[in-house]
């Protein structure tokens with residue numbers, strides 16, 4: 136049986152299996168779908184109540200942080216979760232292989248949720264839990280996605296559809312979790328009860344992964360593509376020490392500049408890293424001898440697309456920070472006798488993904504060659520994200536103040552428009568990344584794409600601190616119009632950019 140360098144078999148009639156399938160796909164997809172469903176259930180379930188846990192008063196069972204700090208922590212948390220994907224990709228490539236890396240990542244995530252579920256841990260428990268979940272998700276998330284790709288023999292045209300089904304799994308988990316987690320935490324009158332639901336979710340993910348993985352995933356993701364050599368040990372240790380010392384120096388410098396070491400210094404350090412890590416990644420690829428001339432040109436074209444994605448994620452990810460505050464503080468939550476929970480709004484993003492994904496898949500197939508180029512799609516995606524913020528100026532403008540509670544439909548509309556934009560960016564971006572990345576770095580492209588989200592949230596850690604009911608109209612307006620301006624710029628420059636893409640649409 137012929138295999139490529141990642142251990143995937145080539146597509147041929149002799150290899151075509153007559154096994155049962157999962158919606159016409161390899162059954163391993165069912166394992167990965169379920170694992171990622173439950174992992175995302177735990178992640179988005181936890182995040183749906185986390186911001187309220189941080190800024191609610193101690194009397195209400197919260198930590199009593201101020202709102203600006205709470206939103207900034209949401210952002211650096213999200214940023215680090217996506218940044219640590221770099222470690223996960225490297226670890227799978229060079230040490231354990233994706234399959235085992237996923238397992239250990241899952242164990243770390245579960246420990247993280249358990250730490251947060253224990254009562255009375257306070258802020259210390261929160262930070263310990265964050266450390267576990269950041270590292271664990273970094274090990275798990277990019278690798279689950281990579282193994283999805285590995286399920287398909289080279290040349291199998293079901294791959295894109297496989298990713299769409301997988302993306303559905305992600306969003307189903309993200310959709311259901313906020314309801315269950317907030318209901319449990321409300322009923323028990325304790326945030327920790329909610330966090331324990333997340334821990335259970337992650338436990339289910341691990342059980343499914345272990346029990347069904349052996350049978351369905353078979354050899355997928357078992358190989359270590361580029362095993363670490365003994366001779367590299369010393370240079371590796373030096374690199375790790377170098378990185379730790381580097382982070383230490385960064386924090387020391389920022390402490391000197393700001394005058395004291397506080398949570399804000401750490402937040403600033405993450406913002407600097409959120410810019411520094413992708414920059415280092417690009418420089419490494421651009422200057423590598425393994426990158427060919429055409430690939431350098433494609434990489435040049437990828438940079439503006441990456442930056443547009445950063446702006447897009449800045450807005451999209453505020454769904455769980457500034458818009459979550461808007462849901463709790465500025466929205467009328469009673470519909471007749473029914474009382475909404477502000478965490479419920481977190482289900483809007485994923486539900487719109489679930490509804491719109493098939494529609495867009497259909498549109499792209501229908502349009503075939505007539506569909507817009509990748510840069511134009513990115514421009515459209517960012518335009519709608521910008522619009523989703525611009526319309527959030529109106530509740531304040533129409534009521535003439537930012538104290539009257541407004542209809543929940545404003546948020547519904549805003550989420551809808553933003554996710555309409557996400558359809559032009561998220562699935563398109565992943566596939567564009569694989570096409571534009573240099574071959575020598577193919578397996579690290581997943582981490583590269585997630586770094587656009589990391590960088591967006593790193594900027595958010597600073598930007599969202601300006602958000603409050605007093606600044607709301609200007610905040611949504613400025614962010615929204617800036618995004619729209621960039622979108623128009625990219626739309627105009629798209630044909631020029633395509634020249635650099637060397638044949639990639």
Ligand code: GLU
Nearest residue numbers: 175305448561584585588
């Ligand atoms: N929201 C998706 C997830 O959590 C995708 C995020 C991204 O691509 O940055 O898996």
Ligand code: ASP
Nearest residue numbers: 179305306309484485488
């Ligand atoms: N749309 C996000 C993702 O695809 C989910 C969310 O933010 O709730 O997972």
